[in-house]
Amino acid sequence: MKCRVCRGPAVVDVRRHNAGFCAEHFIDHVHRQVERAIDDFRMFSPEDRLLVAVSGGKDSLAVWDILLDLGYDATGFYLDLGIGGYSERSKQAAVGFAQRRAAKLIVRSLADEHGFSVPELARLTGRVPCSGCGLNKRYEFNRAALQEGFDVLVTGHNLDDEVATLFGNVLHWNVDMLGRQAPVLEERVIGGDVALVRKVKPLVRLAERETAAYALLRGIDYIVEECPMVAGNTQHRYKEAVTLLEEASPGTKHQMYFGFLQRAAQRFAGDAGEGRLVRCSSCGAATPAWDDGEAVCSFCRTKALAQRRREQGPPERKSRRRRR
Amino acid sequence: MKVRLRNPDREVEVTGPKTVAEVLAELGIVPEAVLVIRDSTLLTRDDRVEEGDEIEVRPVLSGGSA
Numbered sequence A: 001m002k003c004r005v006c007r008g009p010a011v012v013d014v015r016r017h018n019a020g021f022c023a024e025h026f027i028d029h030v031h032r033q034v035e036r037a038i039d040d041f042r043m044f045s046p047e048d049r050l051l052v053a054v055s056g057g058k059d060s061l062a063v064w065d066i067l068l069d070l071g072y073d074a075t076g077f078y079l080d081l082g083i084g085g086y087s088e089r090s091k092q093a094a095v096g097f098a099q100r101r102a103a104k105l106i107v108r109s110l111a112d113e114h115g116f117s118v119p120e121l122a123r124l125t126g127r128v129p130c131s132g133c134g135l136n137k138r139y140e141f142n143r144a145a146l147q148e149g150f151d152v153l154v155t156g157h158n159l160d161d162e163v164a165t166l167f168g169n170v171l172h173w174n175v176d177m178l179g180r181q182a183p184v185l186e187e188r189v190i191g192g193d194v195a196l197v198r199k200v201k202p203l204v205r206l207a208e209r210e211t212a213a214y215a216l217l218r219g220i221d222y223i224v225e226e227c228p229m230v231a232g233n234t235q236h237r238y239k240e241a242v243t244l245l246e247e248a249s250p251g252t253k254h255q256m257y258f259g260f261l262q263r264a265a266q267r268f269a270g271d272a273g274e275g276r277l278v279r280c281s282s283c284g285a286a287t288p289a290w291d292d293g294e295a296v297c298s299f300c301r302t303k304a305l306a307q308r309r310r311e312q313g314p315p316e317r318k319s320r321r322r323r324r
Numbered sequence B: 001m002k003v004r005l006r007n008p009d010r011e012v013e014v015t016g017p018k019t020v021a022e023v024l025a026e027l028g029i030v031p032e033a034v035l036v037i038r039d040s041t042l043l044t045r046d047d048r049v050e051e052g053d054e055i056e057v058r059p060v061l062s063g064g065s066a
């Protein structure tokens, strides 16, 4: 196979573009796809201060690397989830990358900020680790961005992530989630102050295989190992299912996601449930306004539950049913 | 040839020479879900691998295994 651009030997094949690329021209291809996503969805401008949520995995380090190459003002943010050796090694990957690129990285730990790790939270609340973890990440990423004065929060979600989410939302007809699924979530303001920072996903035009190839070709030392809590993750089953379809007909993922954005997303806009936001009476973060009394955000409710359980000892565990 | 699979890390033997596509087919691995690496360079589906080569098949879907 030959490079589409220079006719030299190809090292990556991108079947949905019916193209092979040498290393140099593949990196150009990745940069162009990201530039195009930033332009098409008006994600941000060179004046904006960007905070990149970095896990130490290939996608978040790749998006940070690309934004730095493209000349954006991008700072990394690593949240230590306290998941044993996995968190240690993923933090090293983030710190190592920041040092090599002489980029700014903010490191915070869940245990220091709130007094628990993801495994402890799961044990105390009896919920699956990924649900508490996701809640914590959303809360902490937004809080850090606001406290440190960033304009935009960047995540490393790629085309496969978005297609898997869309696939799951369609399988279960989560119309509210379909109404919110987009490459850009606009900031939300309460009383004139930003309460939810603008969120963007510059890798939506790149399949996960492309971000992995990019990280490898750029010599980015990312963590290949998976989080030990991931077992049985439904998101991953959806990725595998869609990847089988992609293998049989290249372009399926792109068609499903961008077709949704162009022709279907608007139809669910009214289902998004993006009602009025108020400030949490406990921590001040944004939370949906319910009619009854004062609002406490789901992060504070979960944290309070964990603290109560810690004082009382954990609940009797019944046989754990699988979440569907 | 030695084929190194990840998550969990393990090694299997495949006889060569073969194309990358043939090796993956023999192992029942979907090519779209992995990168194939030899001596820290990436291989495409039509590249040939020989007896005596060592290759790594790295899953690219997070949460994945190969």
Ligand code: SF4
Pocket: A081, A118, A129, A130, A131, A133, A134, A227, A228, A229, A230
């Ligand atoms: S797999 Fe689950 S617990 Fe692990 S980092 Fe991802 S969301 Fe958190």
Ligand SMILES: [Zn+2]
Pocket: A003, A004, A005, A006, A007, A008, A021, A022, A023, A024, A025
């Ligand atoms: Zn080339």
Ligand SMILES: [Zn+2]
Pocket: A280, A281, A282, A283, A284, A285, A296, A297, A298, A299, A300, A301
């Ligand atoms: Zn709160």
